Amino acid sequence: MSINIDNEYNNYFIGDKEVRDLLTRGGERKLEGLPNQHIDLKNLEKRIEANKFVKDAEVSRGLDGNVHVQVKQTRPIARIIRTNQQDVYIDAAGNILPLSDRYTARVIPITKSALIKPSDKGFFQDSIGQSYLSLLEFIENDPFWKAQLAQMHIDGAGKVAFLPQVGEHTIEFGKPVRIEEKFRKLMILYKEVLPTMGWARYKRVNLEYEDQIICE
Known part of the structure; x- marks a missing residue:
């Protein structure tokens, strides 16, 4: 063979x-x-x-x-962190994949509110979940954001937040809409503001609203 x-x-x-x-x-x-x-x-x-x-x-x-x-x-694009259960991967179609003793994929870990239904019952495969998959695939395909975003959380309202590898801030992304626009705004902040103001200056960066970034 x-x-x-x-x-x-x-x-x-x-x-x-x-x-x-x-x-x-x-x-x-x-x-x-x-x-x-x-x-x-x-x-x-x-x-x-x-x-x-x-x-x-x-x-x-x-x-x-x-x-x-x-x-x-199959290509995993994220790892779901589950309480009292073994973690799982998901692929770009939202399929659940088990962990492997042979290899560990370097993909973004996700935590979810208990109000979000379990991922093994199709959260990432329904019409709502598709927008989250689009967000995850965008991150997976972008070398900078794949390296910079350390963790993703989905709250009970379905809003997304990220913890970065560099910086002390939480990135409040909101619902997974206008994905490219939000990351463009964040890149402007990273290139033009934080190098001058300092990476520890802000604790909260909100990207939810059009044409503005809220930093506190």
Whole structure:
């Protein structure tokens, strides 16, 4: 077997050994040496895709007679911190992913008010949750904000706040709307105000309102 795992986002949740175990059901069903007509390629794809860290799998026969496996991994974009339960990841579609003993993704951690329904019941997959996913994907795709934002909290009213890596302030983002506009305002603050006033000057930065930033 020839196995190729796509690590486009530098995720290493699954390796060659895990893929081989999925294909052979932990070594119980050997593939090497089997006649081609005895190998169900679609069934092998389903075995691999049963792993939550696999987004897509393609299994094919090569002209060399070997089985070729292409695996695309799921990409977590956040980690949900849960009280009295193990944390979980979510991907860009809002799917819940378990933690892995093999690899820890460097994604923003999220805490949520107890008034927000549990994430494993679809909070990030309903119409409201999609706006939060858009916010998380924006952060994940922007190297500066991915590095600067240390934690995200969603309160009972659905408003978002961030704790930064640098600075003593809380960023009050509000509802996940006008995402790019709010981050543009925050970048102006970071580039033009805080270097002069000092990074410890403000404890609260509010971005909720159009065309203004409130700093206290």
